[in-house]
Amino acid sequence: MSDMQAKTMTHRTAVLRSIFTACALVCVAHVAFPPLAYAYVDPSVMTYTIQALAGVAVALGAVAGVAFRRTRKVLMKALNIDENAGKEVEGDVHRTGAAWAEADCDEAGRTRSFAEAPDARYAKKKERSGKPLPWPKRIVVSLVASAFLAYTVFVVAPYEIVASNSSSLVFGLSDIWAPIAVGGIVITVCLALVLSIFRGKVFDVAVVLVVALGVCAYVQVMFLNTSLPTADGASVVWGDYTTATAVSAAVWIAVVAAFVGFAAYRSRLCRGVSVAIGACLIIVQSVAVASLFLTPQAADADTVAEASTEPLVVTEDGLYSVSSKENVIVFILDKFDTFEMEHLLDENPDLLDPFTGFTYFPDSTGSMVPTMFALPYLVTGELPQEGEEFTRYIDERYTRSTFLEDIAKQGYDVGIYSDSLGWGDIGELADKTVNIHPLGERRSSLDVEGAVGILYQCALYRDLPWVFKPPFWFYTDQVNDAMVVRDSDANGADTPYTMNDLRYYDMLANGGLKVEDGGAEGDFRLIHLNGSHEPYVMDENCQPAEGGESTRDEQSIGALGIVEEYIGQLKEKGLYENSTIIVMADHGDWYVSKDPLTEPTSPLMLAKPAQSKEDSEKPCVISDMPVSHADLFPTVIDAVGGDGSKYGSTMFEIDDKDRARYYYMTTTDHSEGYVNEIIEFEIDGPMSDFDNWHLTGRKWYYDSKNYTK
Known part of the structure; x- marks a missing residue:
């Protein structure tokens, strides 16, 4: 050719x-x-x-x-x-001159010892392999291996945890990305320096071990955390996860043994393969991390008002202030069940003595569970409509509600204090409340050291094998509390609100309520506290529990003690009789289940209207009238001077013992992913008799893993 x-x-x-x-x-x-x-x-x-x-x-x-x-x-x-x-190429290399004859070359110009060259090359290669890598090369290899482990556990994990829980955390990716990144770099450099100290085969095995641990953490998150308990504060019975613990341990041991065994046999090759795996997984995870910052809902943990580029934050602004005129105060003690109250009264008959002028309603029914649904309902009064997509309900519940607007129209300053307002456009609440607004200097409120520490704890809880998870267990309120730098200003205008009953009581008891003589007709405050919800860390005297753990009874009594301190200060300031106070729970006892209820659940309900001084001093009375969460709205609107009939009858006006009440339970089946079913119960008699609870057949579907707002 x-x-x-x-x-x-x-x-x-x-x-x-x-x-x-x-x-x-x-x-x-x-x-x-x-x-x-x-x-x-x-x-x-x-x-x-x-x-x-x-x-x-x-x-x-x-x-x-x-x-x-x-x-x-x-x-x-x-x-x-x-x-x-057609190209110019170099010819074969061969000996020339006198050396030609001495080399005993063949006609092709190759020495006759050419067949022995592979053995010679192998000997040289073996000689080179016996020499340890110089330090500059060791540090480069160490940096790649260390970066993979540090990036996987201490960077990717915190980013994903914050992004996927943006509706529950007071700070988002835009606030924590830099300190987390710096922490990852510091860990990488320190670990790499330690690795580079080793030499020879020990160095190879150490590098391989670091990469193996990173691979194990990656596999743990991707495949072995499917039944990980939610961070809701409830005590975890780790014995229920024996199978998951055994499988996780077996996988970690197998992966580490495979890597180390390979390194012992072919250390240099295994070192190269391990570093390549680490580099590839860094790239893979970086693509995922980039998606977190490019996704609109993850760009900031807080919902951004359409009219403002600043993130909206639920602050403590006005938390410890009351009006000198009229006050409507709603305390929501999380998960405080009526049956728990009955038990406490049996043991302590005088428990409600400080609640003079109150009415206790033991026949009380809730609205929705869990808190992420119940709290927004108690702020909006909006329920899903028949035939409505549940995701649409979540998107629109704040925009279509007029409850807070009706309060504001009566000239009241409105303060909503909860870290569980959930998804939806809370920007709709900003112009109706005094405490939901951008912070003056957002970063000054972030406790960098606390945020990094708690997020590292969360990361280790997520990425370690099951056998090592218990020491790193956490709950959402603990994360929020660790992130916030507390404002020295008592009004807390630049302090995000987090649920910490111990701190709230300390501020209330030592700082006291401040009476404001502003232009408003009065103050409306809705204050969400941890109440009877796990973890139990407060004793009956509103103090930290000895040893860090108390009981449900002790914490419940302590929660009532916080309210008692509040109303005591109102009495001292002469504001008690002109105050409407409602003490309730967002829901009663509730647990994750894929099946409908099998027994009643009832949120606490106590209420006192604004009334004469004489009536305000009367002992607490008990009413057998059936009340529900729906009665909160007419009671509040009536108390601020509005038309409560728009929402129904107040708690004090109900006289129909046969009225129907409705309760929306969320069932969850994690075996089918994270698909929830919201099912409706009708209660047509005393709630304590479960024969009066009937499923209506109306239901809504909600996939929590495929919807985040």
């Missing part, structure tokens, strides 16, 4: 390969970029999906590269094409 023919054939082959490559890329693009699907996706799920896709892309890219190179070689050989045809 002439040079011209070879060039022509080479050109045609190149064209064919280009066409084939273009077609292959089109096919890949068609699979990789399907038509857009419009849906809200939980960032934690999205990151796992992207990590999987990125990993597949890296693997396919490597395979495709090898395949194309080998295809090219096969085509060249099949067509008898010489790539070097």
